[in-house]
Amino acid sequence: MVLITLVSSDEQNFPVERELLKQSGTIETLIVNMNLDDEDTDAAAMPIPLPNVKGDVLEKVIQWMEHHKGDPVKEGDNEDNNAEIVVPQWDDDFFKPAMYGSKHLELTVAASYLDIKNLLTLSCKAISNTFKGKTGPQIREEWGVPNEFTPEEEEAIRKENEWSE
């Protein structure tokens, strides 16, 4: 089993099975560019630095990739059917402990940076699920969004949204 070492921004090393990394478009490109798939290359001696991902977040990403090993990799952007996407129970449980916290959002950004489309989709869908059926103030409170509207602007938005309350 070929292992490739990922290095987080806080210099933690994570040896990861080569096969798992196919889920990440960014890492896949780096592997190709660094010729890590060549038999002559000593992949173990060439760690891949990921300066935009912290160790604790990278650990979660790897955990997610391990669970989804062998899943078909999503290609292209198809936002047409977003309403139909359902977050599987395992993923829901995976995101829940980090929900409403920095960790889930950092995980989402990491998924975007590492180009792991399935993780990005499920993570964003899980976040969007927390918005459903809630009022503006409730979402503000849960996700820390300041209210910068003037009273007049807020009243205008409130009137616009009356139909949806």
Added chain:
Amino acid sequence: MLNDSNLQSNGDKETEKTNEIGIQSNIQSNRHEEETIGSALDALCLVPALLMTFPLLSLPDEIIGYIYSFLPIKDRMRARLCKRLDNVEMQHKYFAPRFNIDENDAKITLWRQLVVNDDNMEMVVQRRAIALTRSNSRWFIFRNKPHALFIDRGFPFDTLKRIMKNGTFGFLYVNITGYGEGELLKDAILCAWRIFRLLPECNIDELKIIFPFSLNKDEMVDKYLFLLIDACCKLKLGCTGKLTAAGLNTLYKRVMDRTCKLYFIDFEYAPAGLLKEFLLLIGIKFERGELFSERNVEAYNFKDVQAADDEEGEEMFRMNNHVFDGNLEMIFGHDEDDTTGWLSMNYHRTKEDVVKAKSKKGLVRIEVSPQ
């Protein structure tokens, strides 16, 4: 020394006093600052979540937009929590499987009955209708159908505009039939026309429009049709309005050349004269139910049985002509009086689809002679 000491002491006391005042002043100042910060925090509705190292607004716009793309429209509109999120919402598209823009026809039907039965009720109806349509900010009633979006509530036109420009729609249904007279009718037509102007800017799979009674003849012109065929794949219109044979010919060419988005169009009703004139332009003569053409087209008859709608339950049917012209299947016919006709066009995407359409049960091949 004593004096000095006293002085010193006094001085110290003064200093202490000054310091005390200073400290108190600082405390007051700090308290004031805290209060100011506190009230600023209150004003900003800051909550513990904001103190987390990575709040929602730390995400890039693309990711927030992606999160919003999963939300139903109601939740999405409610999630415009600050100017940035308002802007992100406006810039990101989303998909609505079914979207109805519908006058509240159940109530209208009831009102119509009331109008017919009682003149006094007409006043009530008109006042109610004016209340619905007069204000610039609130024009419409929307009805919630199985997968539709709106319950019976007034709805700001600007929000509708925002939704329609951002959305990709599976099925978009517009039913503004118009009702009343005078100012009331003008309002209904203005409502309808404001919506119709938005339609060409939308991205729609299937679009069905029911035109206001008095609007169809005036506004359904060739130019508008050409805008619609670039906006949707399937189009169902209740009429041909003021479309010309030349306009239908252009439509035919653009569908055949695949220079528009449209694959299917159904004009529920078309004057028989317009239908024949259009067919002549594409080299098909349609007279007394017979077809003549020198072109390489295949024709079939199909007896389309309709549900019985008379008291004796007599079977109703109409005879459809199916003409296959390359990948295009045109279905048309006219009534016995040779006045009212119908026309639909379906461009099959593959040769297999054409073969399948030709093998439809009930189709009977007919001769198309040159003259």
